[in-house]
Amino acid sequence: MEENIYVTRPSLPPVEEYIEYVRQIWDSHNLTNMGMVWQEFNKGLSAFLQEQHVLPMSNGHMALEMALQALDITGEVITTPFTFASTTHAIVRNNLTPVFCDIKESDCTIDPDKIEELITDKTSAIVPVHVYGMPCDVERIEKIAQRHNLKVIYDAAHAFGERINGVSISRYGDISMFSFHATKCFNTIEGGCAVTRDKETMLKIYQLHNFGIVGRESVELVGANAKMNEFQAAMGICNLKHFEENRNARKVIFNRYRERLSGINGLRLLDYDEDKNTYNYSYMPIFVDSAEYGMNRDALRELLAKKHIYARKYFYPITNKFNCYKNIGFRGNTEIAEQKSKQVLALPLYADLNIETVEEICNVIEEGAGNGVR
Numbered sequence: 001m002e003e004n005i006y007v008t009r010p011s012l013p014p015v016e017e018y019i020e021y022v023r024q025i026w027d028s029h030n031l032t033n034m035g036m037v038w039q040e041f042n043k044g045l046s047a048f049l050q051e052q053h054v055l056p057m058s059n060g061h062m063a064l065e066m067a068l069q070a071l072d073i074t075g076e077v078i079t080t081p082f083t084f085a086s087t088t089h090a091i092v093r094n095n096l097t098p099v100f101c102d103i104k105e106s107d108c109t110i111d112p113d114k115i116e117e118l119i120t121d122k123t124s125a126i127v128p129v130h131v132y133g134m135p136c137d138v139e140r141i142e143k144i145a146q147r148h149n150l151k152v153i154y155d156a157a158h159a160f161g162e163r164i165n166g167v168s169i170s171r172y173g174d175i176s177m178f179s180f181h182a183t184k185c186f187n188t189i190e191g192g193c194a195v196t197r198d199k200e201t202m203l204k205i206y207q208l209h210n211f212g213i214v215g216r217e218s219v220e221l222v223g224a225n226a227k228m229n230e231f232q233a234a235m236g237i238c239n240l241k242h243f244e245e246n247r248n249a250r251k252v253i254f255n256r257y258r259e260r261l262s263g264i265n266g267l268r269l270l271d272y273d274e275d276k277n278t279y280n281y282s283y284m285p286i287f288v289d290s291a292e293y294g295m296n297r298d299a300l301r302e303l304l305a306k307k308h309i310y311a312r313k314y315f316y317p318i319t320n321k322f323n324c325y326k327n328i329g330f331r332g333n334t335e336i337a338e339q340k341s342k343q344v345l346a347l348p349l350y351a352d353l354n355i356e357t358v359e360e361i362c363n364v365i366e367e368g369a370g371n372g373v374r
């Protein structure tokens with residue numbers, strides 16, 4: 001393959017659609033601070049999510065940091081390390097202590113069977129991750145949270161547009177955060193949003209994201225700047241119009257990958273439940289069992305790279321093994337997360353990835369089986 005194929009490629013609207021909004025922004029000279037385009041985007045986004053309290057922000061990470069701040073979370077927070085750096089950093093940057101819970105083998109989300117043993121009198125919240133858009137066991141997490149009076153903040157960075165039993169995934173927990181980064185299935189270049197059902201909480205996040213300003217002469221909270229600008233919002237309006245067609249295109253690719261790869265010895269795919277969940281099909285993780293497959297994950301990644309296919313180790317290393325945390329010694333046994341992170345390879349998956357390329361990627365993986373070094 002001559003052209004480089006990356007793990008993802010941003011979906012872009014027809015350029016004319018975007019330019020129309022750029023002209024509007026030019027004419028208004030209103031570039032940021034919750035202007036008209038931002039308001040239009042927020043309205044469309046709330047309608048799409050069927051949620052009342054939604055706040056488009058500069059990025060998903062700040063939405064997560066401010067969600068924790070808005071709920072006055074203290075002490076310990078139970079979370080998983082099988083995620084992007086952002087989840088753990090958001091906790092630590094709020095001066096909170098992450099306590100790491102292991103994940104389920106079947107879908108890599110937090111294992112509800114292992115949450116309660118980690119709860120102490122210092123625990124005040126759970127931050128589960130809908131990793132790869134795999135919905136966490138939201139019902140069980142809700143019950144645990146209620147029993148122990150804990151807040152739940154979902155890192156739903158990967159789960160935009162998903163539904164559980166027909167209901168938006170953001171309906172669960174106290175707050176959910178979506179990421180609209182360029183690499184996500186829906187992008188505003190950089191961006192993200194916070195969603196909650198509680199009006200007061202939303203007001204607090206709104207104030208926090210604009211320096212804690214409450215009125216012209218009144219600053220009530222130690223906030224920061226997490227505002228989404230007009231150009232980001234314009235991209236959001238345009239991309240939202242094409243979200244469903246892009247979802248359908250990704251589903252075709254995802255299904256083809258599953259057809260081709262599910263029978264290969266030593267490769268494991270995640271367990272999807274299409275009767276219950278509406279997915280966004282934004283990630284295609286495979287897990288390589290080197291003993292059975294005949295080659296380890298890193299060797300397979302190199303084999304693909306030789307053909308200009310750049311699969312990624314999302315997520316390796318797990319966050320509790322990061323150098324910046326090595327002297328801290330966080331609590332929690334995360335054996336399965338560690339094993340999964342050593343096996344995972346995220347294959348290219350995006351709306352305009354052509355099906356011939358998918359076939360070629362599968363050919364390489366198929367030919368690799370049984371042929372490599374352990």
Ligand code: T4K
Nearest residue numbers: 006008009010059060061084086157179180181182183192
């Ligand atoms: N929680 C979770 C679970 C997350 O995964 C993330 C973000 C967050 C929280 C925080 O949300 P944000 O604050 O980001 O909204 C990427 C993204 O930067 C990051 O947003 C994302 N997770 C993470 C999983 O992936 P990298 O360092 O792997 O990205 P990068 O630049 O290597 O891009 C991957 C590939 O995508 C490139 O090889 C080529 C392609 N690409 C990328 C960009 C930026 C393009 O084709 N065009 C582009 O503009 O982190």
